[in-house]
Amino acid sequence: MRRWVSFAPCCVAGRGMVFLRGVSSCPRPRQPQLDRPMDAPAYLEAYELMEENADVIFEPKDMMSERAYEGTGGLAGQPRPASHLPGPRAWPIVGCLPYMLRHPAFDPDRVYLFWQAVREEFGPIFRKDMPGHRPLVFITQPEDVETLLRATLYNPLRPGMASLKHVRRDGGADGKHHAHDCLFQGRAGILAEQGQEWWRVRRAVQRPLTASPLVARYLAQMDAVAKDFVARIRHVRDQQTGEVPDTFNTELYKWSLESLGTIALDRRLGCLQQEGQIGGGEGDGGVLQPLHLIHAAKQLLRALHETENVKLWQYFPTDSIMRLQEAHQVFTETDVLPPPSVALEAIRATEKQETTQRQGQGVAAPDASLLGTLLAMPGLSREDVLTFILDLIATGIDTTSHAVGNLLYLLARHPHVQQRVQDEVTREVGRPEHLRPEHLVTLPYTKAVFRESLRLMPVNVGLVRTLTHDTVLGGYLVPRGWQVVAPTMLLHHREDVFPRAKEFLPERFLRGSPWAPRHNFAFLPFSYGTRMCIGRKIAYQEIFCFLIRVLGEMHVQYTHEDVHLVNRLSYGPSCPLRFTFTDRP
Numbered sequence: 001m002r003r004w005v006s007f008a009p010c011c012v013a014g015r016g017m018v019f020l021r022g023v024s025s026c027p028r029p030r031q032p033q034l035d036r037p038m039d040a041p042a043y044l045e046a047y048e049l050m051e052e053n054a055d056v057i058f059e060p061k062d063m064m065s066e067r068a069y070e071g072t073g074g075l076a077g078q079p080r081p082a083s084h085l086p087g088p089r090a091w092p093i094v095g096c097l098p099y100m101l102r103h104p105a106f107d108p109d110r111v112y113l114f115w116q117a118v119r120e121e122f123g124p125i126f127r128k129d130m131p132g133h134r135p136l137v138f139i140t141q142p143e144d145v146e147t148l149l150r151a152t153l154y155n156p157l158r159p160g161m162a163s164l165k166h167v168r169r170d171g172g173a174d175g176k177h178h179a180h181d182c183l184f185q186g187r188a189g190i191l192a193e194q195g196q197e198w199w200r201v202r203r204a205v206q207r208p209l210t211a212s213p214l215v216a217r218y219l220a221q222m223d224a225v226a227k228d229f230v231a232r233i234r235h236v237r238d239q240q241t242g243e244v245p246d247t248f249n250t251e252l253y254k255w256s257l258e259s260l261g262t263i264a265l266d267r268r269l270g271c272l273q274q275e276g277q278i279g280g281g282e283g284d285g286g287v288l289q290p291l292h293l294i295h296a297a298k299q300l301l302r303a304l305h306e307t308e309n310v311k312l313w314q315y316f317p318t319d320s321i322m323r324l325q326e327a328h329q330v331f332t333e334t335d336v337l338p339p340p341s342v343a344l345e346a347i348r349a350t351e352k353q354e355t356t357q358r359q360g361q362g363v364a365a366p367d368a369s370l371l372g373t374l375l376a377m378p379g380l381s382r383e384d385v386l387t388f389i390l391d392l393i394a395t396g397i398d399t400t401s402h403a404v405g406n407l408l409y410l411l412a413r414h415p416h417v418q419q420r421v422q423d424e425v426t427r428e429v430g431r432p433e434h435l436r437p438e439h440l441v442t443l444p445y446t447k448a449v450f451r452e453s454l455r456l457m458p459v460n461v462g463l464v465r466t467l468t469h470d471t472v473l474g475g476y477l478v479p480r481g482w483q484v485v486a487p488t489m490l491l492h493h494r495e496d497v498f499p500r501a502k503e504f505l506p507e508r509f510l511r512g513s514p515w516a517p518r519h520n521f522a523f524l525p526f527s528y529g530t531r532m533c534i535g536r537k538i539a540y541q542e543i544f545c546f547l548i549r550v551l552g553e554m555h556v557q558y559t560h561e562d563v564h565l566v567n568r569l570s571y572g573p574s575c576p577l578r579f580t581f582t583d584r585p
């Protein structure tokens with residue numbers, strides 16, 4: 001069965017009001033109608049909350065060119081009807097499948113090559129009709145991305161994750177009763193839910209997840225994980241050549257799970273222990289062993305990728321949906337597997353601890369953990385917290401491990417950039433026993449390198465929204481209910497927006513650069529608005545601990561075949577990342 005890409009949330013792309021400020025000098029192509037449902041006051045709150053929690057990862061002063069974008073802008077006159085949208089020929093029932101499957105650029109692992117070819121043939125906005133779907137509109141101009149995201153700001157409907165919803169909501173693929181049926185109570189969590197139900201949870205978890213002091217409380221643990229990863233590299237690399245084995249992608253994955261576990265599960269899991277030492281994680285009370293956990297997390301992500309791409313599970317229980325259900329249970333059920341689920345166990349431990357610490361009812365202690373804060377949050381049930389933690393695990397592992405893998409690859413291929421990062425890290429941070437929050441904000445060049453790596457080799461496949469009202473995009477009136485996709489690769493590689501777009505030029509993200517992006521909505525790695533990535537602060541902290549510790553101690557080289565991106569739940573590397581690590585003096 002051939003696969004075609006779907007848009008899982010983490011594939012999909014940020015910043016908050018930074019952009020609103022930064023964009024003021026860009027011409028406003030069109031005035032999108034704002035979807036502000038008068039009968040839904042909760043959504044109105046979203047706007048204020050977004051402003052308060054504007055992304056502070058990328059400071060506007062560091063970030064954007066003030067130059068106006070000189071693109072084609074809006075089209076004068078009446079918009080054309082959607083029926084005039086260009087695109088591959090669509091046949092009754094099969095849509096444009098025959099065109100796609102016969103196209104020389106079509107590769108199910110690299111769908112962006114096909115999209116690029118279609119853009120060349122049909123222009124910057126095109127329509128793709130697929131069997132069983134409403135028409136899908138692809139937009140590749142930053143002005144249209146701005147229109148789309150502003151138009152859906154108050155009610156960001158993101159399609160996808162139907163299989164996760166099925167497993168959580170409808171009692172699982174096998175139709176049997178599972179313990180998690182009562183856990184999820186028919187609710188599917190922020191990844192899969194839309195509208196009021198999505199917002200009910202998102203508004204409660206938004207503040208703790210994006211509050212700098214709370215995330216910074218985990219800096220010491222994430223730093224310890226990064227240091228353990230350096231030791232792990234030394235352990236797994238060839239002692240003569242320094243080259244790591246072709247399982248290194250899995251090592252990155254272990255780092256990511258271990259690092260995320262410090263905040264999401266409030267514990268060290270033990271994924272980076274050397275083989276001889278692997279047992280239960282620290283303070284685990286007998287929960288799953290690290291290797292089982294890694295296996296379950298991998299199975300969850302792989303199965304989710306499959307179920308989101310081939311949806312035969314809607315008609316009968318497929319192997320992929322059964323695997324998704326099985327992996328999901330590993331994190332939730334207490335009676336299926338003898339070791340209690342790691343997520344439930346973490347919640348129980350936190351509840352026990354918090355009950356003794358909490359003075360008043362429903363108020364978390366000032367230094368409460370993320371789990372403790374969420375459990376004390378009014379309006380969030382214990383089941384909501386569990387579901388949310390699972391959502392963090394589902395989205396937070398392959399995104400950061402792929403981002404770091406891509407970054408190491410680009411640094412290995414550009415030794416002069418690597419040298420500059422190392423010089424900056426040595427000068428500004430050195431090799432302290434413990435990293436402090438201020439260390440992470442004194443590395444402008446390293447930040448620029450991180451951004452440029454997310455531009456050239458993005459993690460997110462694209463941003464997707466279902467239109468909640470008719471919207472003019474690229475001069476066409478696209479009807480409400482249609483899905484619109486902004487594919488990252490096609491935006492990030494535009495020569496007119498990113499001069500010398502094919503080159504790795506971190507300087508473009510430094511102030512005053514002649515290669516600076518020409519439009520703010522062309523580069524949204526964490527998306528924009530109320531539905532933007534909620535884990536971006538965590539991702540940033542994890543990745544900077546990694547960079548400081550690994551590049552502070554080692555040089556990285558890569559001598560094998562070129563790496564390109566393949567689409568999974570997020571874009572990942574096409575081959576094993578067999579880096580060579582040598583110790584710096």
Ligand code: HEM
Pocket residue numbers: 009010011012013158190191202260391392393395396397399400403459460463464525526527528530531532533534535536538539
């Ligand atoms: C480099 C790393 C990452 C990138 C590039 C990234 C990017 C994204 C993007 C583009 C979205 C979709 C936003 C939209 O539809 O507008 C998203 C959503 C999300 N991300 Fe991330 N992400 C990263 C890391 C993480 C991490 C580490 C976590 C967890 C700790 C996480 C948790 C989530 C969740 C839960 C959502 C869904 C939010 C919602 O629907 O309300 N992400 N991310």
